[in-house]
Amino acid sequence: MAYLPDGFESGDSGAHDRVAALITLESLPKRSPADSTVMSAVRYLLYRHEMETGTTDLPQNIAVVSDASGTGVTTVSQALSEVLASERSSTVLWIDATETHAPLPSGTTTLRTSPWGATDAPGARHWAGQPPAIGAAPYSTFARGRLSMSNLGAVSSQPALDDLFKDLSTEFRHIVLDTPPILSKGNSIGFLRHADAYILVARHGSTAIKQIEAASNDLRTIPSMGAILNDYRTRSPKFVRRFFSE
Amino acid sequence: MSTASGRGTASLNTTPTSDFTERLVDGFFRRWFLYLIPVVLLAGLGIDTARTITGEYESYARLSATTNPYLEQPDIRGTEIGFYETPADGTARLINEQLQTDAFIDEVATQSGLAEAIDDGLITRGDIRGRLGASASGQNNLRVNATWSDPTTALVLVESATNGYGEYLTLLAVADSQEAVRFWTDRRQVASNEADIAQDALDSFVQRLPTLASGEERATEQTLEIQRLSSAFDRALDTVREAQSAIDEAQFTANQAASSSARQLVVIDAPIMANDPAPVRRDQATVVAMFILLGLAIAFAAVLLTTLLDRAIRTRSQLALASGIDVVVVVPRVSKLRRKRRAQPVDLNEAA
Numbered sequence: 001m002a003y004l005p006d007g008f009e010s011g012d013s014g015a016h017d018r019v020a021a022l023i024t025l026e027s028l029p030k031r032s033p034a035d036s037t038v039m040s041a042v043r044y045l046l047y048r049h050e051m052e053t054g055t056t057d058l059p060q061n062i063a064v065v066s067d068a069s070g071t072g073v074t075t076v077s078q079a080l081s082e083v084l085a086s087e088r089s090s091t092v093l094w095i096d097a098t099e100t101h102a103p104l105p106s107g108t109t110t111l112r113t114s115p116w117g118a119t120d121a122p123g124a125r126h127w128a129g130q131p132p133a134i135g136a137a138p139y140s141t142f143a144r145g146r147l148s149m150s151n152l153g154a155v156s157s158q159p160a161l162d163d164l165f166k167d168l169s170t171e172f173r174h175i176v177l178d179t180p181p182i183l184s185k186g187n188s189i190g191f192l193r194h195a196d197a198y199i200l201v202a203r204h205g206s207t208a209i210k211q212i213e214a215a216s217n218d219l220r221t222i223p224s225m226g227a228i229l230n231d232y233r234t235r236s237p238k239f240v241r242r243f244f245s246e
Numbered sequence: 247m248s249t250a251s252g253r254g255t256a257s258l259n260t261t262p263t264s265d266f267t268e269r270l271v272d273g274f275f276r277r278w279f280l281y282l283i284p285v286v287l288l289a290g291l292g293i294d295t296a297r298t299i300t301g302e303y304e305s306y307a308r309l310s311a312t313t314n315p316y317l318e319q320p321d322i323r324g325t326e327i328g329f330y331e332t333p334a335d336g337t338a339r340l341i342n343e344q345l346q347t348d349a350f351i352d353e354v355a356t357q358s359g360l361a362e363a364i365d366d367g368l369i370t371r372g373d374i375r376g377r378l379g380a381s382a383s384g385q386n387n388l389r390v391n392a393t394w395s396d397p398t399t400a401l402v403l404v405e406s407a408t409n410g411y412g413e414y415l416t417l418l419a420v421a422d423s424q425e426a427v428r429f430w431t432d433r434r435q436v437a438s439n440e441a442d443i444a445q446d447a448l449d450s451f452v453q454r455l456p457t458l459a460s461g462e463e464r465a466t467e468q469t470l471e472i473q474r475l476s477s478a479f480d481r482a483l484d485t486v487r488e489a490q491s492a493i494d495e496a497q498f499t500a501n502q503a504a505s506s507s508a509r510q511l512v513v514i515d516a517p518i519m520a521n522d523p524a525p526v527r528r529d530q531a532t533v534v535a536m537f538i539l540l541g542l543a544i545a546f547a548a549v550l551l552t553t554l555l556d557r558a559i560r561t562r563s564q565l566a567l568a569s570g571i572d573v574v575v576v577v578p579r580v581s582k583l584r585r586k587r588r589a590q591p592v593d594l595n596e597a598a
């Protein structure tokens with residue numbers, strides 16, 4: 001059974017119905033508290049953005065993107081959601097638009113009614129009228145169900161997605177998009193049209209320069225809030241590192 | 247976490263050079279054990295090679311290249327000392343130049359008893375050249391030294407080289423005088439033949455003349471002919487005497503030049519036979535050091551190559567340059583968290 005927002009009845013028509021059908025909180029495992037270093041990095045990017053824009057008004061829809069998988073986009077986007085929710089007292093929705101990381105319980109809807117699986121996981125809560133929390137996370141989560149990546153392009157082109165974001169924007173101060181790799185899954189480019197800004201994540205020693213150049217070229221129309229070089233590790237001794245800037 | 251910020255690429259606090267150096271250093275420390283393999287291998291090879299080095303016996307002679315300023319020095323072609331070098335430097339250079347010629351080496355080998363070994367292919371001229379040489383030892387003194395596996399050969403090599411160079415100097419010094427002797431000897435022979443012919447002609451003419459009666463005088467024509475023949479004979483004799491004088495003078499000059507050339511190289515310390523082989527530790531250390539340096543060069547080339555071929559993002563400035571994003575944050579790897587995540591698998595029901 002799909003959860004519906006409080007105040008909505010099953011069978012309502014229009015955008016709210018679609019939202020009700022789509023916004024079904026999935027029981028996402030909170031694998032671990034967000035890394036303090038990642039949260040510090042995100043915090044710094046937010047401060048820098050505020051300093052450069054001269055206002056505390058952060059972009060509403062922030063996409064965390066990378067060129068390929070495994071760079072730490074989910075970690076960064078979760079940390080961003082946590083910082084925004086706990087330190088900025090914002091209502092935050094974290095949308096996992098990447099591949100499903102864990103097996104989902106049964107009860108998913110079809111693509112015709114919802115691009116994301118509407119699940120009825122034990123302990124899951126919907127965002128409307130309830131403390132938007134799953135486990136220890138202080139923010140709401142919204143994850144894609146059993147939608148194959150090949151259909152993501154179809155989802156991103158659904159008019160319902162536009163209505164969905166419109167409705168979500170009225171309910172949440174910030175929407176954090178955990179997007180698929182933009183190079184390997186080009187469908188996410190369409191998904192990113194709903195982003196107001198993006199944070200680029202690259203993995204040290206893994207992400208190629210060409211990939212970053214290509215990804216940046218694809219993202220050139222979206223304002224950037226900064227980049228994170230994740231999983232940085234150097235074997236140079238400390239006395240050697242002193243000679244360099246990092 | 248560390249950060250970089252600014253506007254555009256120029257605002258980053260790293261230059262392309264320092265960025266590349268950083269990647270180079272990081273690349274080395276990331277796989278230092280691989281890069282040390284050629285160093286260790288070549289060091290082992292160097293040690294093995296150094297162990298094969300055996301001590302050789304060394305003999306040397308110390309020579310003086312000074313000349314007596316009160317004596318006139320012969321101008322020997324090809325042995326001029328440059329204005330930029332000391333007498334010792336110049337003489338050592340000349341000896342080493344001679345050692346590069348096969349004729350001189352063959353002469354030295356013959357005098358040293360090594361000619362047969364060369365003919366049999368047991369040693370080469372290069373072996374002798376590599377073990378025999380001259381070097382300046384101060385401004386006026388030079389040292390001719392030789393090393394060989396046996397002390398006798400080392401001693402003989404030094405003696406042969408020293409004597410051979412002295413003979414070479416003498417040969418050069420007397421070359422012009424000997425040429426003059428040969429020239430005047432030929433002239434003397436020609437003049438002597440002419441004198442004989444003139445004397446024969448005079449004798450023959452006189453014998454053919456009739457005997458004069460008492461009080462009778464020779465005809466004027468006969469008298470003139472006798473005078474002409476006598477004059478030709480006298481000129482030929484003068485030429486012979488002149489040639490002989492020139493020969494004597496040239497021989498004197500040759501002897502004088504030979505004597506002067508011998509004074510140009512005075513042996514101060516005659517070579518002596520070495521009792522013990524020369525210590526080899528220095529040579530062994532040099533060989534090992536060279537092998538280690540070669541290994542280091544190979545390791546550095548490998549680090550350089552892998553760094554150049556590495557197209558992954560390794561520094562903050564690389565990411566900033568590639569993405570065109572000014573604000574770059576570095577998040578270091580936290581090994582403790584990674585281990586913790588691996589150790590604690592997710593339980594969906596528990597998490598829910």
